[in-house]
Amino acid sequence: MPRFYFNVVARGAVILDDEGTDLSSLEEAQSEALLDARALMSDAVKSGIDISKRAIQICDSDGRILMTVPFTDALREG
16 A cells, blocks of 8 residues: 655645555545645634645655645535
C-alpha cells in the first residue's frame, strides 16, 4: 500500500508532513486531503481566521507532488 504525504501550503510556505498515511489510491488520498482541509478550516473559522487560500499538496514517498487540493475544494458539495 502506498504512503502519501499531505503538505500544507500557506502564504508560500510549506508545512511538511513527516509521517504520511498509507492509503490504497490517489483518489483515497484526495478524499483524505479534503477531510483534513475541512477540519483545519472549521477550527480556523471558530477562531475567526480565514485560511481558505491554503492548499494541501499530496506527495509520494519520493517527495513528488501528485496533486494539489485547494482548501476551497473542501467547500464544494460532493
